[in-house]
Amino acid sequence: MSELDWYLQINLKARHLHLLVAIDTYRNLTQVADVTHVTVPAVSKSLAELERGLGLTLFSRTTQGLVPTPYGDCLIRHARAMLTILHQARDELKALSSGAEGKVHIGMLAASASVLLPQALSLLKQRSPGTNVVVIEGTTGSLLPELWQGRLDLVVGRLPPPDTLGSFEERELLEDPVTLVTGRHHPLARRKTLKWADLHPFPWILPPPGSILRDPLERALEAHDVPLSSNYIETLSIHVVRAHLQVSDFIAVMADTPANDPAQPLHTLPLSLPRLLRPTGVLWNRNRGLTPSAQLMVTCLEEAAQRLAAKRQTAR
Structure with a gap:
């Protein structure tokens, strides 16, 4: 095991992740010390220990403050993702201990999911009243970064072009011309x-x-x-x-x-447009998979989509 592997697997702690994110946010040791409730020398010492343990320089000291190096940018990005996962674990444990069954954070593309998602939520609540849901409305450009960072479990709406989906799994739900x-x-x-x-x-x-x-x-x-x-x-x-x-x-x-x-x-209007867009569907982060609550939500989305498709066929 290399020295870098050993440090990341054995010595890297959650406090290091919080420190990296705080320094990236404030770029000033005094402000970081204030928000983390420690002294400036303690912040400086922790950063020096982290850099020494990794054998990498994470920040450059400039007149504008601390600026992440490419190594720092890489580790900060993963630190944010790991902290998000820890927060999700905390939320799930709290929910389980309180008798709830889980929580799902969903991003919605309103123009294409405004009918499908409410019907799927109704099915979810019938089957699992203790599963709570947070729905955030946005655009593809605003929601996919949140999905990648782990702040969302699912994004529901018109599927974007396949060449934008390297980090995501998708499931087609409904052809919606x-x-x-x-x-x-x-x-x-x-x-x-x-x-x-x-x-x-x-x-x-x-x-x-x-x-x-x-x-x-x-x-x-x-x-x-x-x-x-x-x-x-x-x-x-x-x-x-x-x-x-x-x-x-x-x-x-x-x-x-x-x-x-x-x-x-x-x-x-009785004017026929060509197929302009991909179907309505659901996306999730390939690297994180689905929690049991998110998997149940996907199942409810699939069933709601089938009902909408059958209703449309009957109407014709």
Whole structure:
């Protein structure tokens, strides 16, 4: 066993992980000493012992404070991940000791999971009332880093391109084609037949640039010679889209399942779009696997997706 292996496996302690994260956060030994409730010499000594034990320089001392070296960046990244795992273990142990059955942290891509996830949560609570759930809404760009760091157990929504998924496992749940929608009062909603050119006069609600739908949507519209109006709103909030379509003549693009929500019905325009996106699915971190609670959540998602697909087939 090399000296580095020996130190990492035998001598590296949780306090070292906390120290690394604190130094990376504050870059100043005095502030680190304040938040860790020790003296500055004690912080300096602990860092020196850590660097000596590893045989690596983790921080450069500069006029701007302590700056991580490449070795420091590497160890800090893993320290954050290990602390997250320890916190999850603490939460699970507390839940078990209190009679609860676990906790699942879920990231939701609202535009594609706003119907599927609530139905899956209902199934979960029927089967395991003691399993608690935290749901965070966001974008692919904001949620995948949280999933990689271990702060989320699952991300549910439209699956991103396969080339972005090196660290993640995925499971396809539901084919949910994208449709063009308006409010039921919209002038185009009263038309029995439509041509693509009929869309020209109307403003749009668009997914923001950089979202997984924006580029494929623009290409599809360009293929039909439909220019995007200079009058538009950009949002990923399905609630904003629904509310605005009810009181305006805007056109929006939406997955078929939320578009047909009977609680707030919209009109689907009879114009066929190509398959713009991958199916709705669930992602998790390949390196961490699934806790029993997260595995149960995946099972409930699969069942909810099957029910939605069967309901859609019946409606046709």
